[in-house]
Amino acid sequence: MSEELSQRDLISHPFKMGDWCFYNIGSTTLEQLKRAGIISDRNYGKLSNKRPDALITLSHDRVIACVEYKQAKELSTEKKEKVAIEQELEVARILGANVLIVTDGCKKTIWVNPATGNRILDQEGNALRAGFSPGEEETLILLRDIVDSIHEGSDQLSPTSPVDPLPLAREIWQDLWTVSGATPENCLYTFVEIFIFKYLSDLGLLRGFYSFGELIKQYGTNSDEEVLEYYADTIRKKIKELFPKNTKDGTTIINGTIFVSKDDKAVRGYAATFKKILGRFENFGSLENIDRDFKSRLFETFLKQSISKKNWGQYFTPLVVVQSIIDMTDIRRGMSICDPACGVGKFLLEAVADKIDRWYSVNNNTVNPQVKLVGYDKGFDKDEQKTIILAKANMLIYFSGLIKSHPGSAKSFSDLFNDTFLLQTNSILGTLAYPINDEYDLILTNPPYVMNGSGNLKEEIHKDAELSKYYTANGLGIEGLFLEWIVNALKEGGKAFIVLPDGVMSRRNDKNLREYVRNHCTIDAIISLPINTFYSTDKKTYVLALTKKERQRTDGIEKLQPQSEPVFAYLCSEIGETRDVYRFPIEQNDLQTATQLFNMYKGSKSSFKTDDPRCKLLDINTLIECDDWCVDRLWSDEEKVNLGIKDPLNMLSIDEFAASMQGIIESLNALKCSLEEVANGAEYTPEMRSTTLGNEALFEFVTNSINLNKVKLRELNTDSLEAIPVYSAQRDVIAHINELVGKPPIFASPEEPILSFATNGDGSAGRNFVLHDKPFYISRDRIGLRSKDERMMIDYIYLQIKDMKELYGFNHSKKANRANVRRVEIAVPVNPEGLIDADFQRSILENYAVIEELQSASVKSANVLEGEVSLDLSESSFEYAIVDLPLLDLFETEKGSSKLTRGYGFDNSGSFPVWSASSKAPLTMIDTYDYEGRYLSWSTNGFAGLLMVLEGRFSINGDRGVLIPKRGRGDLDLDYFKYTLEPIFRQLAKGRKGDNGENEYTKLSPKMLEEVRVPVPVTVDGLPDLAAQEEMAKCYRLLDSVKSQAIAELAEVRDVSVSPMPQ
Template sequence: MSEELIQRDLHKNPEKIGKWDYYNIGATSIKNLKEYGIIRNVDYGSEERKKVDALIVQKKNVIAIIEYKKPSEFKTEKQKNKAIKQELEVAKKLSAHIIIATDRKDTIWVNTLTGNKIKDENGQFIKEDFDKNDENLPDLIEKIKFSINELNDQIKPKQLVNPTDLAKQIWQDIWSVTGATPENCLYTFVELFIFKYLSDLGVLKGSFNFHTLYSNYEVNTEDEVLDNYATSVRPKIKTLFPENPIDKTTIINGTIFVSKDQKAVKGYSTVFKKVLKKFKDYGKLEHIDYDFKSQLFESFLKESISKKNWGQFFTPIKVVRAIVEMAKDEIKVGAEICDPACGVGKFLLEPIITKLDQFYEIKKGKLIPKITIHGYDKGFDKDEQKTIILAKANMLIYFSDLIKENTGITKEFSKLFNESFVLKTNSILGTLSEPVENKYDLIVTNPPYVTSGSSNLKEEIKKDGDLVNYYKINAIGVEGLFMEWIVRALKPNGKAFIIVPDGIFNRQNDKNLRQFLLDECYIDGIVSLPIKTFFTTPKRTYILCLTKKPNKKALQTDPVFTYFASEIGESRDVYRFDTEQDDLSESVLLYSFFKGNKKGFEKMNTDTRCKIQPIDKFKSENHWCIERWWSNEEKEELGVADEILKLKIEEFPTLLDEVSNSIISIKEEVQELVSIDDKPKFIKKKIKDIFDLKQRTNNSKFTKTFIDKNKGTIPVHSASKFPDNVDYGYVKDNLKGVKYFENCLTWNIDGSIGKVYFRKGRFSLSEKVIPLVVHEEYKKDFDLLFLKYAIEMEFQKHYFGFDNKAGKSRIQNIEIPIPVDKNGKFDILIQKQLAEKFKRLEEIKKSISDELDKVSSTEIDFE
């Protein structure tokens, strides 16, 4: 234990630097820090023995490590580099953003991700002294933390642009004049953005340059300038970046100012000039930082009034980055990576943005990829081409630094764009039309999920013998087909990180799909995302992490990482403001520790949002909706027990669509459950003939005093309205005068009247609970779960209540139906089958109730 932390009361009352906790602790080891809950309680390996001079921490996240040196040890460059190297490994283990080395006169600031010194806005190495009492220190650290990453060691200049305001203005200009859909406004904005961008990069020159075209307004009419753009500039861009000869898509496809026959659209030349002026006034787009590239389309989406369609290919950037971080070990030279429903390509582009030099080499005028990315999309409705066009435009923006340095090989870049993103137009099945097997090292995706209309796809599959043999599971909805494609397309030992809707984890009709996943893959982890994570749907979604088995006979023995996230670090509304609570980032960090020590991680885990589940739970449970595996008490502790959905009035119809589709899919499950080929025969048996009602109860033995004196491990169940709770507590086994039971049914005289409970293991009961113990002669003839449901159905007819209590005398002659075989013997196999159906029907009723509760409990905002 650390005497330093205790003596100075640092474990309870740390010093402060701005909003962060500051620990000046040269005598405390990393192991001590985690034992006191200052940093995460995970395995830091050999670094646990090390000590650091000081830490800046926020909610167990290490912001900076400080190394204090004597002036005599911090004079030369060699000594300073040694000080940095000394702390680099421990800083990486602790996921610290910054290393600060100082002798209190001279200070070095280092980016942990690169090991390089950090520069200020002007490109000079930061030399500000580290003085914890300096009121400007928190602002400096905040700016550094915001700016640095794997690619950047410099504080972002204040003048760096962000597209949000520009996108908003241009969208309003175009929409107000043309009345075009937000989708077409976006495509038009992106095309003109690419025009300005290529001009600023020096790719478009002379008469084709943005500034040259704009200067033409001095001598030409507005119509003539727009015509010049349509007939001269656009063809030039398409020459520099040729279209894919197969799907005919390139990086631009304007839909408002230029017609399909490549002519200027009359009447729009004035708004065209207005838009160009805003681009001109906005300044150069040459120096675009990391976040600018990542958030271009997402920023524009915030202004879109047609969010339902956009949800088909927009995944919030924070979710994309979380999945990329989880998958980062698989993103390496030589890997083949796929997104079969790629939208604008974020899942494929985010992993490479900071590693372009590592993954792409330019040699003798040739662009040589060292990694292969494949993004496929079918598009939707009449605008099939446009998502792929946006993906290619997005890729151009991500590759801007390479393009700027190699403006003469645009066709090489275009070839890469065309090979990376491909439109599938040969069939309504899109990506699903090609039965790919054992091809990809990694698949990262957010496939579409709809149940209505998927029958058309299944009919198309039936026409092709190869596809019939490929899609064998008959899962519900488009998402089910995609799940099967993903698993079959993975190489053995390949990984997949997939965003899936709750239906896949909950629907009884998809139990075969879940079994398929268990048969073909190792289930590595599931993260439950909060409702409204996505722009367009209140549906709960999950991140599913899979590894394809090297062979089907391999058995999973490792446990499964599960995490219940309530927030993703941004508000779950159209504005998407950054918020302090970020469970998603925490889940990603813990998952990385879990991967390194799957069997030992559970012992170290102290995060109540994280549970390490045995794989057997996924085999035995009827659903994989992991947040339901947290008790009500645990949810209350997390503050999510009464999660209320809040929607804008225009979002409410989307909720109704979601609920309607869910209930329709539930109806199909019920129809399957109630279909009976051969109706079983039944005979009636009295309760007293099945159960030994002479079993003695405990009268009023269990008082609070008695239980406090005899605390143990045996639960004492009461007639509580919440029978899963052990209200009375736990007592010792084999107490004199106490009656114990094992693996039997119980019936409450009052409390939760009307319900029978199957109590597994050893337990005891209060005086208000009747044990229903099967007569010894019938032990092998009855399935207890079946008896539970059969008794409940009969008891419902007798209207038991507080004024008509269900004592032994009142229930003993009640008859319940028992299935028998053709010889008149009790048929335990049919009992088990019926019990499973009853159990599932209870779950279905709860699912329907939950769906309807979503509607009734939703708060509507009219503003």
């Protein structure tokens, strides 16, 4: 061993520069440094006896800087400087140093990039002239900047700006899915593993033949298959050495991908894709400075693509919901924070994301947490275990900045990851198998919620005496068990924020569970989230905020006091992003407002006031009395209409309906007169010559499209007045963007207009025409057409080709592209002088304007009648007493059997219909029936609340219910109740109402009918008047027939294709 190292005890006690070690030596050779474990164990050849003056190292295989001290006179000229650099450059290179420092220790310091031999430049492009002082913070900061910026491709310091690998993630998602068809979860898992490999290489934790760069170099001498095998056999083992598995559950941060099997073998057939993805990472560059948003959005980018759900029915929680809940919390040092169904760890990691340096410190390569995070999840096979593995990988990404500053602490970070996330594998109960009491200060979770399978869990609980005593509230569903676990696991005074479905908030069978929660906790808030808040379900959900009550001594007895503070309730319609797979940001964010108000409320619950109509402060007795925590039902219909949540019910009396019909008739008659004038006014007809759109003397196709998908266009979308509209297959503008570099928009003006139309899609190819009079962009699903003769009017061309889809059969397979549209024929008017007749074209356009106006009026009229217009007979000429009677005093409600599916019908085929949500046709036919007779029935799912009368022998499934007259009473006319109840039921239905009646998915369960009252004509004795019902039902049928006939006739006018050309 070197005498210098021994005498100065440099091996055990080197001078520390942050996490780095500074060895001020000069008499110790590279061979001696190697034996001392200060530099890596390799053959240094002819340089073995070289004696560097000083080294800065991270670990035995990572040299940050090689330092050479010279006297001032040895650096007095450029020639001497060059000699000094060349003397030590080889040493710096063989050590793999990031920088060579040549200094006189006072006035002059030369900073050199060993990879290129060039001087390092500052951010302005000048030679770096900063001094070198190992004990100064400025030197440490500069060296870190050099490590971040200087490499084989750059000699210049660059500003430290965060990188956002999300575009890279999207590209790789497409690559992986295209070749493998893997689930989004597996695509994400694969991306994260390669990301970790590249990231650890960029940090210098993977060096030499374990590094990303060295693996890329292997493609020069090895086959694609051999490189993938080397990654699987060698590099992945090294990563597992850096981040060892948890001895409790056997999980680490990687464990099998699309490229590597579960037994750590390279998967044949994917080597080319592996190479392609490595190339994408290489082209992207360094991952050291990761953007904050990327850490939060990465998993969402992949998992929002998924419509799958875990065995327990756990749904991926959108980031906007997670962050809003985090904003409602108050995290303090020493807190223990738990998510008992943590998934990929989003709640826990977001809780500390903005202040990681505050909550975690590193001293002597040991991570010291100031808060304790605990995440549990359930899993038995390799696929289920990936959830916890992803959570640990996610934590590494969130902590990347701290790891970058302390790369020598990898082992301690690995211990932190293993201590934070734990896989529960010893029971199908998972977290629920551990009866924890009074342990956590804060619980944040979105527990799984399904009914199927919960019976098996309860059987397991009943087998265990300790668990049987722990779970006493007897809640339904898995979410009920989790809710009871959360209440028990909270410390007194601890808080929980839980995302729960509507079932546990309102089910009768969960009454005891709600009472258990209310007895042990103060209900701080119930926030109603909109349908489709979650990616893969339209489940109605709520955020429930709880504080566990603290026992207080009264008369020598410890008691839990009843709640006296009001409950904060809020009704959200939007969450700040579109509730579809794209999740584009939108302006309305009721959840953010709810968060802000809740934070004000919790500071002074008793005195808090607000005029926000979406907010209510509920007396706890209100929830006790109604025993229904679905708080959106506490807003009246009128309040919901004012908030834009519910459309007003359009009720027309007979007189109003007649007046509406008369107005439609008069409008159409006026247009009819105008049309007759057009037909009688045509006197001159020019010669009509046939040509095609392929006539290059008259027409020019415009095909210079841009290749940007919807996601990218949304990112570029702007409100700038100079923005250029972008069109795709649909008729409406899909984005407004600034002019693209090197890609000018298509020119159009009022003087030089362009007609465009869709080229692709079964329903759109050859349709969706747009007339452009200002610059625009088009996608590859649209093509433009320009007239090259000023006398050939573009509007007239539109009239000639507007029906080309039907005439030529354009669709997804036969696209309306340039090659196919060239054959479309048009008639060109020619005047006696042989010129294209522009005046005749203008007269034709005037005629067509009248036709369009008539058809447009028909559309508007039909829309009015087709909308949810209900006829109100209460103010008609009938002289009946009308009384609002409780529906359930008249009818019993029954919901159908969920076992009656198409599959059941296949196995039990017969002649009796099974009716489901649709009222158009039975779902299937079976060999038995549940009902015989005439019954009023309603759809409980889909277009919920639509009623129909079913007759004969039939059955219904779980998507339909029946109303059965109570005690066989015969004083109820079903047709009357169909017309009367349907508008009431449609108003009660909750869920996604869709656009213009499309894409609706609403629900109306029997429980939701409990408070319904229905107007019924009654006799002097106050009993339902059957004769009056029958008379009113007859009137309803007549009016409904008139309405249907009017709609049908208006549709004929709307749909007929009328030629404005003279015959």
